[in-house]
Amino acid sequence: MESANKTHTVGRLGPNPSRASRNGRLHLHHHSFHLDSAILDPILHPTLPRGAHDAAMARTAVSNRAATRWTVRIIPIFIIAVFGLGTYAVAGRLCVQYLYRTKDKSGLAAALLTLYFFFFTLSVAAYLRTFLTVQLDPGLVPLLHERDPDEKRSSWKPRRGRDPEANPWVAPDSNPDSPGLEAFYSKDVFVCEADGRPKWCSECRQWKPDRAHHSSELGRWHGVGNVYVSPHFAQAVLLLMFLAAFNFFYQFTLYTTCFCAVCLGAGAYCLRLQSAERPSPDGWTIAVVVLSAFFGFFSFAMLLTSLRFIFTNITNIDVLKKTQQYFLAVRVPRESLRSSPFPTIVYPLQPWPPEPPPSNPPRNPNSGALDEHLAARDAQAKHVFAILRTEPRENPWDLGYWRNWKTVMGDNVLEWLLPIRHSPCCNHDSMTSDYPFGPVLDDLRKRHGVPELRARENGPGRMEMQQTGPHE
Numbered sequence: 001m002e003s004a005n006k007t008h009t010v011g012r013l014g015p016n017p018s019r020a021s022r023n024g025r026l027h028l029h030h031h032s033f034h035l036d037s038a039i040l041d042p043i044l045h046p047t048l049p050r051g052a053h054d055a056a057m058a059r060t061a062v063s064n065r066a067a068t069r070w071t072v073r074i075i076p077i078f079i080i081a082v083f084g085l086g087t088y089a090v091a092g093r094l095c096v097q098y099l100y101r102t103k104d105k106s107g108l109a110a111a112l113l114t115l116y117f118f119f120f121t122l123s124v125a126a127y128l129r130t131f132l133t134v135q136l137d138p139g140l141v142p143l144l145h146e147r148d149p150d151e152k153r154s155s156w157k158p159r160r161g162r163d164p165e166a167n168p169w170v171a172p173d174s175n176p177d178s179p180g181l182e183a184f185y186s187k188d189v190f191v192c193e194a195d196g197r198p199k200w201c202s203e204c205r206q207w208k209p210d211r212a213h214h215s216s217e218l219g220r221w222h223g224v225g226n227v228y229v230s231p232h233f234a235q236a237v238l239l240l241m242f243l244a245a246f247n248f249f250y251q252f253t254l255y256t257t258c259f260c261a262v263c264l265g266a267g268a269y270c271l272r273l274q275s276a277e278r279p280s281p282d283g284w285t286i287a288v289v290v291l292s293a294f295f296g297f298f299s300f301a302m303l304l305t306s307l308r309f310i311f312t313n314i315t316n317i318d319v320l321k322k323t324q325q326y327f328l329a330v331r332v333p334r335e336s337l338r339s340s341p342f343p344t345i346v347y348p349l350q351p352w353p354p355e356p357p358p359s360n361p362p363r364n365p366n367s368g369a370l371d372e373h374l375a376a377r378d379a380q381a382k383h384v385f386a387i388l389r390t391e392p393r394e395n396p397w398d399l400g401y402w403r404n405w406k407t408v409m410g411d412n413v414l415e416w417l418l419p420i421r422h423s424p425c426c427n428h429d430s431m432t433s434d435y436p437f438g439p440v441l442d443d444l445r446k447r448h449g450v451p452e453l454r455a456r457e458n459g460p461g462r463m464e465m466q467q468t469g470p471h472e
Contacts, residue, residue, distance in 0.1 A: 076131060082295070083124065089288050090263050091116055094270050098282075103273065112266050119259035122418075126252035129419035133245035144179045144206045172200040173207075176349035180207045184329075185347035185383050189433040189441065192329040196345030196387045210434040211397070213317055244426050247409050248419045250310065253303040260296030267292055313397050313404040313438075323392040328441070329385040332450060336384055341449045343387045388444040399438040407436065 091113060100109040173179075184190045184198045184207065191210045192198055199208040267288035274281035309315065318324075329345065337344055390396055399407060407425045409416045428434045444450070 079127065082291075083120065086263060086288075086292075087116075087120070089284050090266055090292075093282075093284050094266050094288065098270055098274075098285075112262065115262045116259070116266070119255050119262055122255040123252060123259050126248055126255055126419045130245045130248040130252055133248060133422070138244055141204075141209055141212055143204060170202040170205050172197065173205075176351055178207070182348070183207075185385070187431055187433050188331040189437055190329050192327045192385075192387065194327055194387070194389075196327075196329055196343070196385060197349075198329075209428075211315070213315075244422055246306070246309075247415075247423045250303070250306040250409070251417070251419055253299050253306055256299040257296060257303050260292045260299055263288055263292035264296055310408045311401045311404055312395070313399060313407065314395060318395065325392055326390045326394075326396055328388045328390070328396060328437075328444065330388055330441070330445070330450065332384050332386045334382060334384050336386065336451070340386065345385050345387060347383045347385065348381070386448065386450050388448050388450070390440060390444065394440050396437050396440040396444075397435050398440065399436060403436075403438075 095109045095112050095116070099105045099112070173181075181198070184192075190198060193200075197207075200206075201208045267285055271281050271285050271289055274285055332340075332344070337346065398404065408423045410421060410424060415421055425435055430436075
């Protein structure tokens with residue numbers, strides 16, 4: 001479990017148990033030492049008792065989460081109030097009362113009202129689509145293990161007296177038939193640890209899908225990674241933007257920027273006219289100019305951030321961990337297991353230590369042929385994966401600007417402009433990987449000596465990756 005997903009990180013010097021493979025083919029030991037404020041603060045501030053320090057940290061974290069939840073609930077009301085107030089000020093007072101009735105500029109008033117309600121409708125529609133998606137279908141990863149009733153009750157009880165270590169770290173499941181594991185090695189590429197097993201979430205006690213990140217607010221994963229959670233958005237508007245709604249959120253920021261530009265233009269024009277007529281312009285006009293400029297600048301900044309995320313196919317987690325390296329389990333031909341310059345892992349995992357053969361096997365005249373048949377069947381079911389590591393700052397999901405755009409926004413202009421469908425990358429039905437990989441994967445194959453592969457039929461509806469030339 002990554003330390004970022006836990007409130008307290010335990011300092012450990014020595015082999016990391018999550019890195020040790022149990023299949024008997026690969027044994028990698030990594031020494032790690034993690035220190036965070038839970039360890040450093042008692043040393044730097046010895047006057048504070050350790051128990052009081054832990055309790056204070058727990059109360060602060062819980063208080064922040066509660067404040068975030070309540071702020072997220074208030075944000076929709078705030079946005080509705082802003083749109084309602086803007087409609088009264090811009091459409092009612094400036095366009096109708098001032099430009100149309102006072103100044104008799106009916107053509108200009110009609111044009112401004114048309115632009116206003118055009119972008120108003122698009123902004124509200126995009127926001128409603130975003131809000132409903134986040135509330136009803138945010139793309140959470142299903143839990144394979146239900147929590148114990150005591151766990152559920154403890155998660156909702158007041159945190160002031162709770163033990164900071166109430167949810168201890170849980171080691172990865174060592175069972176070769178661990179629930180959910182087959183979903184990974186049934187694909188051709190997936191993100192793994194250094195030992196070739198998928199990433200493990202100690203909080204949820206199951207394997208973590210590609211690009212999924214645990215949410216301490218929900219106690220669950222956003223399946224993409226499946227989540228785009230931008231610190232700019234979360235801290236500024238305190239709204240979690242899931243990948244399932246990210247294209248809708250981009251449209252919301254786009255149309256809100258245009259909406260604020262129309263309001264700013266109408267307010268600035270009326271302010272110029274009123275300044276020429278009287279020494280003190282109307283207070284509503286000044287308020288429209290100031291607020292539309294503020295919200296317009298803010299929306300434009302979020303629009304640029306959204307475009308950056310879309311065109312580079314990254315999340316805020318990737319931004320915060322610019323130098324992180326990924327381990328990718330890439331499926332290779334079974335023949336690559338014999339002699340390969342790269343580490344490999346074989347799925348399904350075998351129990352370790354291996355089970356001893358039966359002492360008195362039953363005698364059957366046809367047992368030899370049956371054993372050969374079963375051995376051949378088991379060999380066909382084995383999947384061999386090469387464990388490849390990316391370099392820092394390499395994004396294996398970067399497909400290029402154009403493909404990144406289409407992956408998030410869709411394939412046609414109508415989907416780009418209107419909040420109609422979810423992003424194509426929300427579909428994880430591909431047997432190749434959860435998310436399409438870019439040129440970095442091909443570079444990794446060449447860099448680590450993984451042979452070029454071709455597809456060969458290996459049973460109905462499934463393709464086995466085979467090399468095109470002799471293996472060196």
